[in-house]
Amino acid sequence: MKPLFLSAAAALMFATAPLAVMANETITKAEEMLAKAKEMRAEADALAEKAQSMLETAKAEAAETAATAKAEENDEPKEETAETESDAPDNIKVAYEEDGKYFTEDDIPTYNVADDGTIDWYSFSGFRRYHSECHVCHGPDGEGSTYAPALKNSALEMDYYDFVDVITNGRKHVGASENSVMPAFGTNNNVMCYLDDIYVYLKARGTEAVGRGRPPKKEKKSKAYVENEDACMG
Numbered sequence: 001m002k003p004l005f006l007s008a009a010a011a012l013m014f015a016t017a018p019l020a021v022m023a024n025e026t027i028t029k030a031e032e033m034l035a036k037a038k039e040m041r042a043e044a045d046a047l048a049e050k051a052q053s054m055l056e057t058a059k060a061e062a063a064e065t066a067a068t069a070k071a072e073e074n075d076e077p078k079e080e081t082a083e084t085e086s087d088a089p090d091n092i093k094v095a096y097e098e099d100g101k102y103f104t105e106d107d108i109p110t111y112n113v114a115d116d117g118t119i120d121w122y123s124f125s126g127f128r129r130y131h132s133e134c135h136v137c138h139g140p141d142g143e144g145s146t147y148a149p150a151l152k153n154s155a156l157e158m159d160y161y162d163f164v165d166v167i168t169n170g171r172k173h174v175g176a177s178e179n180s181v182m183p184a185f186g187t188n189n190n191v192m193c194y195l196d197d198i199y200v201y202l203k204a205r206g207t208e209a210v211g212r213g214r215p216p217k218k219e220k221k222s223k224a225y226v227e228n229e230d231a232c233m234g
């Protein structure tokens, strides 16, 4: 009996040992593959990051080039505008001010830049709102993109009420070669409560009264502004 039992045990050991070894090998292999997969993923992530930053650089450069080209193109008319500043278009010229908000004689909101370069609070706020809600499509500083028009021009060319209407209700051009969609922002308080801010900022960009980038000097937020903002945001 004993020898038989022993040899059975031995046989069992003999049979299971290779299985255990094989299982171990499989685990090791799986672990190796996992490690490799992780490595590949890290590499892919790094590549994606690199591609993203290249894309951003390329986009920024393209925007810069376009802006320079545009600036050169616009050189002459701009000088003209500067010379005739006293009779700036009616939708720009400040007729009166109310609690830090500036209006034309037609009661249309407009920007104001003081002699020392300080801009009104609405325009400054518009700079921030524009860059959080609009610039992904319309490009930085209202300069436009391949996808959406340069709003710094639209704000000058479009009637205030049309401008507000497009933002509130959106607009679509669906054609054979283009499919361009301006979303409706009518239910988005982060846009609707700051329509005039965005509008006056873009007008100031249109006349270049405010340059590209973050405006350095601004008026203080008025009490009325804070009250309106609170009421609008709810």
Ligand code: HEC
Binding pocket: 130, 133, 134, 135, 136, 137, 138, 147, 148, 149, 151, 154, 158, 163, 166, 167, 171, 172, 173, 180, 181, 182, 183, 185, 191, 198
């Ligand atoms: C998802 C991309 C996208 C976003 C975000 C976006 N727009 Fe637009 N917008 C467009 C496109 C595309 C058009 C052109 C629509 C067309 O072809 O009719 C457009 C058109 C406009 C126009 C009409 C311009 C003109 O000259 O006719 C105005 C005004 C406008 N957008 C304002 C805004 C404002 C303000 C914001 C931010 C609150 C904004 N848009 C955010 C894509 C966008």
